[in-house]
Amino acid sequence: MPECLVFRIPTRHPADVSGLVELIDSGKVKADEIVAVFGKTEGNGCVNDFSRPLAVMALETLLAARLGCTPHEIGTRVALVMSGGTEGGLSPHFLVVARRETDEGSVHKGPGSLAVGTAFTAPFRPEEIGRMAQVRATASAVRQAMEVAGITDPADVHFAQVKCPLLISERIADAEARGQTVVTHDTYASMGFSRGASALGIGLALGELTEDQLSDAVICRQSELFSGRASTSAGIELMRNEVIVLGNAPSWHGPLRIAHRVMRDGIDLDAIRGALGDLGLSAAGQLAPSQAERVVALLAKAEPSGNGLIRGRRHIMNDDSDINATRHARALVGGVAAAAIGRTDLFVSGGAEHQGPDGGGPVAIIADMRA
Structure with a gap:
């Protein structure tokens, strides 16, 4: 029976993984149990926020060393969702999410315990970002993550996090060189289109929206269409969507x-x-x-x-x-x-x-x- 573990670790800077090192060394979690890491980094949260890829690089390097694989392989198995911007009093930190298999019974009574599932889309072409291709791929990945989590009823999903890509000049030029158009030439605006398409995909997967309500034309234009459980964050460090589904499931304990x-x-x-x-x-x-x-x-x-x-x-x-x-x-x-x-x-x-x-x-x- 699986158990979901969540650890909150303070960071001194975006590449500070010393807290995770201590956590693994303490035996509280094993490196191969980690399925996702949420991070709040102290960059500007905009297109040129390089605190996000710096944190991803540090986490991939550490986990690769512990698991005897390459950093690239870590990127294919662990969802690393870095959200830039700790304005005001927000404190930079990592949330480490792990899945542990155990034979122990539930330690509390109630309708299920925290469950987690992750999934990844294929890399997007620049012309697909912010459009229905991203919506549909995200919906499919959310359903996959629910299956991994053992969640059959969408009502049991309480939060679906997606890390999604954005457009930069090089990616725009690549699309146009192939005779394709992109959703916008404004790289900052592309973050919103990517977040919006990903959120609509979550809403589609969870039954909050139907496909006949959706089209390229409504993305970031019809705010009355939304998911109440979607959280999406765009970054320069990837070209696919990474999905983390969190909910409660009776097949989990803890x-x-x-x-x-x-x-x-x-x-x-x-x-x-x-x-x-x-x-x-x-x-x-x-x-x-x-x-x-x-x-x-x-x-x-x-x-x-x-x-x-x-x-x-x-x-x-x-x-x-x-x-x-x-x-x-x-x-x-x-x-x-x-x-x-x-x-x-x-x-x-x-x-x-x-x-x-x-x-x-x-x-x-x-x-x-x-x-």
Whole structure:
């Protein structure tokens, strides 16, 4: 019977894998049990955020040395999702997700424990990024990840994370040299198209959307189409989609469980409290330190509303030419979430195209159910 393990490791810089070295050396997890790593790195989260590939390179090098293979082989078996940007008080860290096979019975009573599944699409051609080819490939990979996790009911999926590619000048030129067009020549905008197409693919796989609702024309144009469980992050370091599905399944055991809600805007504290309450963690204010320690991870999306308003009041996130709007949004949501949880090592990712309603986004919490 499988058990999902999640470890939160602080980092001093994007290439700092010393915490993971200590974790493996301690025997708490084996290198071959690791199936995914989420990372918050302190770059700008934009096209030229090289903190993400730096972190990936460091993780692949370490795991390859421990497993006796090449770094490239690590990239084919471990989903490495690096999200750049730790604006405000967000703290850089890794979330190491592992799968362990054991004969032990469940350590808590309830309708299943945390389950994880991963899958990968084939590499995309530049002309496929941000279009229906990416939507359909993502949906297929999400279904594969659910099968790996042993999750048969899409309602049991609480968070689906995708790391997806973006366009750069070289990739655009490659497509055009072959007589193909790309979704946009704006490399920063391509991040949104890739995130949006990937999110719609998640929604399609989970039954939140139907294929007849989708086309190239709706991607990043019809914000009313969204998934309440999708989280997607674009980066320069890959050309495929890497998928991590997190849910609860009766075939898994262990003390960890996940719950989610959808934030209607960046200050929707009640959504965070609702997810905490679903896991038996509730407080009128900030969680007490003992309860905060039971929160293994908080994963959330952040996006400035397109109309420039939060509950009728003007914000300037979309109008600031000095600081990108997604960076403002991460700081805002990170602050709200940190105030609720009482800690700042939270996975808050910017850019929520088709990930929750306009200006809002999904929030998922993994907690240890042992009181």
